[in-house]
Amino acid sequence: MGFQRSISSSSALKWLGFVTAVWVQSISGNNYTFSNYSGALKSLMNLNQLELNNLSVAKDVGKAFGILAGLASDRLPTPVILLIGCFEGLLGYGVQWLVVSRTIQPIPYWQMCIFLCMGGNSTTWMNTAVLVTCIRNFRRNRGPVSGILKGYVGLSTAIFTDLCTALFSNDPASFLVLLAVVPFAVCLTAVFFLREIPPASSAAEENEETRYFTIFNIVAVVVAVYLQSYDIIGIKTGVFSVAFASILLFLLASPIAIPFHSFIKSLNYGEQDDLEGRIQEPLLRSEIAAAEKEVIVVAAVAAEEEEKKRKKPVLGEDHTIMEAVLTVDFWVLFVSFLCGVGTGLAVMNNMGQIGLALGYTNVSIFVSMTSIWGFFGRILSGTLSEYFLKKAGTPRPLWNAASQILMAVGYILMALAVPNSLYIGSMVVGVCYGVRLAITVPTASELFGLKYYGLIYNILVLNLPLGSFLFSGLLAGFLYDAEATPTPGGGNTCVGAHCYRLIFIVMALASVIGVGLDLVLAYRTKEIYAKIHASKKSKKSGGSLS
Template sequence: MNESQRWIGVPASLFLELCAGTPYAYGVYSGHLKGTLRLSQKEVNEISSLGNVGLYLSLLGGVFYDRAGPKLTGLIGAIVSAFGYFLIFQVTADNLGSPSVYTVAFLFAIAWQGCSWEDTAAIGTSVKNFPHDRGLVLGLLKSFFGLSGAIVSSLAAGFFPSSGKEVNGEISLVMFLSVMQLTLGIGCSFFVNVLPFASRKKLGYDGDKVFKKGYYIIGSLSLYLVFTTILQANIDSHTLALVGSLLMIPFFVALAGLPFLKSSTEERISEESSLLDSRNNNNQLRDRTDESESLSAESDQLSMENLRPIECLTRSLCFYLLFLSLFCGTGVGLMVINNISQINKAIGGKSSFKITLVSLMNVGNSYGRMIAGYLSEKYKGYISRPVWLMYALTSMCGSQCILALSQQEGSVPVLLVGTILMGTSYGAFWALGPTLCAELFGTTHYGKNYALLNLAPALGGYVVSVCIAGYLYDFYGEVDEDGSTTCIGKNCFESTFLISAALCVVGIFSCLMLQRRTQQWYAEY
């Protein structure tokens, strides 16, 4: 029964990640938010960056998860997020007058804080249930998280007329997110469980095949979204959008059915093995003692150290090196995600092309998570995960150089290439970061440690988006009659991209130091 519960938790965690990734849809409706509230670009970035603080400042969710478990954590997260999105809907519908920038940012922080609880419930549970295959599992889950923005935008485009292209559609999209949290988020929370140590077996050949099928399904869904998004951007037809949304349902059904693809023979053998282990124990007290000793041994073998959050901060240089690397990489990625609409407009891109960029960026985000998760797990005996993180930062640095070139040349195709590469690089951080957190600092206090590490993108996103990108955009832009700022030309973002590339270089050097400090442990791992 425990083995069945472990596998049922996989699609439940996948769809929790889908709900948790809804902040990536911000780029679709941020332009409408800017016009409705008459905001400058710096203020638009402040809203998203402070909202990201809610998303990544998940220490409260981590503490709650370690104490109360995944079900309540996911349930509370879904309810909080639904409430936050409902209040944002009232703002975008102009039902709350003209709230201040910080009031709106607070509402986004509420909605996205709930998303962080859902993410903690899904990721924390999967790290514990699949301790021998963390990279493979997290690559699958985080890929769905990265694809969330493209999925919800496409669904809303089909079920709400003109969604993503006109004001009414963008308002409907926000309400759609609230309803999605109340239904899908709450429903999936009941199927996520942390299993006893005896049930946390290494994946066999058949189990490995199931996860590969999951990769194929999400990869196919990503390509399908690229096709439908480009088609909808060039053919303004609600019927076409509706058909495109309905055709995504088989992909969701296939993901929900992943547990049933597993061989009943392997499951029976695993369950018999767990039952035999249980019968060999003399009494319940002995059961607990053996499980505690096994968990301790597993931590020693599968984690470099087993640290509390305070120990990460006071005695682990590796924590700060990993934090700095993620600060640089994710901060740069969030800057592009939050400003993609304005980046496109600055070089004269069509308004409809914005949706194509958002979708392709999310698809790249999804593929980056799958590629980094799968390859880092498959070749972990040859290339350590800090090296994979360095590769991701190098790729992110290259994407910023390409994006800077797109501003200089005013080339939309170059912008497209840079955006896809950026999304892929950014996604890789989210497959590698959570896995490194478990390997370097243990799983006993994983919820809190993971939440602490998530401060890196929160701070990085604010520094790069607001203090650098927002400031330079407003400096070179002009104030419109309605009080908002518009900037057209290469100066709007070119300097920002070059500064971002330099930040990535800092992150690369941080990764090199992390690799040197952990190479002995990874050589024995």
Template structure:
């Protein structure tokens, strides 16, 4: 390839639709820091001298930050995606860095509880900005494959817990003596760096269906992580062996780049052969845009009535219209293993639900709400295993709970987009997440206080409470370890 053609091809790749999708995958694979809170929460409790109730409060504010992102959606309505990602990167770095300095004793005197809650809430809230900037943009770019893209992107978020664990073990284990404080620093700088790296990449570019090879690469990554976690649980790995494992993970994260180059090379050759027709590749404005511009401006009363009158289902709604492991005796190593397993099964559930729900809807007209109900029903055995504290049941429960919760999440987000449209999806996507922190507060902090007043508050009662929290809060299963 001539130098000029090579430069043109490189520019096309960097500005192309597939590199945009790849950047979204990487941002999502680093946006799940809140899922590994159970790994480093013990150090927060020990170094800051917190009680379990105080640690639950910190966990609650972590959930608040991770799930309340309406403001991120509103910012995305009036700014390009790079602004949303930049704000999220700054919040991630600032929040987790201050949490790390507090836990390591570099901040004197030790910050009060409310300030630690603020730090973790700010850091966790960056996840809402990453989801809004990358995931929502990608769904808008692939409107005909929204279920598939939601499954893939949310799948990479589900894998992020296992990815972070592998990187942490490679950088700081196993000689760290169980010290997980460096993990807080890792989740502070790495997601911010990934978001900054793709600030100029994530933007609106309408595209056809994504290549199926993206799915195969992500499945291979999940399969490798599953095998690695099982081997690391069974055998004692050295620092060098953990480093090799992390290198394999990093290499597999780069594999989708080959798919990007293949797709862009085919498009590049097509554009060279059909230069006069190259403009046809750009999406044309829908006819309704031209027609709407010729209509007279509606009066204030007409605009208010239109805002209150819901459009047909699937059309674009306006915002106004739309509006425990330690108690079971598991060691720290098992906690990290369980969190990683939850991440992998969460990923498999999200990807399977994204592809399967899209296919079942297109072929058999099977509605997604029915599939969501079926997925939640399958979590019942997993909840019961945790509630009754069956020895060794936590790992079997990770399969059921992780897979089914992972399956429900992308389908719920797809349902929101199908009911209310994609025009204001940045905000509507975040509105759907508000229920989780509300339920977390009521059923985690409040129920913990109630249990302390009940006779026989340990054992079965605590397990049943955890079961109820799982069902009603849609919390990730690793939170039972707190």
């Protein structure tokens, strides 16, 4: 009976940890909200577009120091990593609030860059703690885990934006208070529950995981539709706004029912099977022990023979960071990731200025739309890629290739400035950027293993500051300033479709390059995905027979 209770507690704690991980991801997309307060910084500090874009680059450069979080993930417990992230975010966004709220005088440009960098880096600690822990806890359902967690990161921008609009009339200073305080409070909660727990060891447990992940997906879709409805309705004042915020918080809290259900179900199962377990346990244990011993001996002999044949790991095995970066596949994945997230991040960082250039006065709706549709890209690609991997062994990089094709089409539409192109572009860029993030996370773990996954993931995330610098800081900044006219006080402005046309064309070409690289990677990894497919299929058959 004690053994059954131990299992039930472990299962419930694993799901409780995943719920808190979802909450952390719901508030860790603050890096994508720069457009919501960039206008205030630009006017207060009298910046031109290039200087403003370099501030957004500084924010993204914080992700480059995510390597520190990756190194720490193999040495420090999850709670410590979360604490580092939440305190760093409190300081980084707290100082930005002091400036925007005019509590203090605007600080020097280089100091603002440092605090933006700190705010950006804080999310790498949160994301690393959450992703590494959850991928290890649910290692046979990596696609859904990645899709759900990255999906909530995508929704977080809309959550912050809509809550600020509902409660504070979209005030930039109030928005920065949310960015500073809410992640701090949520991470302190996760510190107590997010732990590494042994993954599922039977087909029955895996089936239970699949059912629970389906519930998480349904709740996430309801949240996304609810946020989008709020943007479309447009009633954002008074009692309606308070009711909206209350219902949103209830929806975000609702997944807490899953660990409670898991705990009660496991307890009931343990009570029903207690007598049978007492009678059969000695025999079963002896049989299992003998079988396990035989498997271990055979595996050890096979491993020893294989080690003699080769020294370097092959795809699908654990790679150290040096072994990974010396492979062609790592750099194909790295550069294709750059083509996708770099261009997408440039659009998100410049969404405020793009909207103003095309004549829109309220650009917050485009920021929110990019976030919500990014969620759909993340959650659908995670679930669908896992389904087709189990069904037909479809390589995950093919989904990246498909998203890059769609992204290139979106950039062309925005370059042509067809009617409502910014609405279409916001949705397309959001979906495709979401697919990129959700697919690359499990792909890296499947190709290079889980042992050093925290560090490998953060090496790939270097594409965020690199892409922001290349496509937002350099490309968008220089080409916008070339088209803009100076304004009194040292800034500049540009109105018209020509402001960003060349920028969109260059990013469309980069997306086409990304398509080619994704197809190459899909071809090179088709054998490892065939093995993963066969493994999943055989385990499912074994579970059915037993």
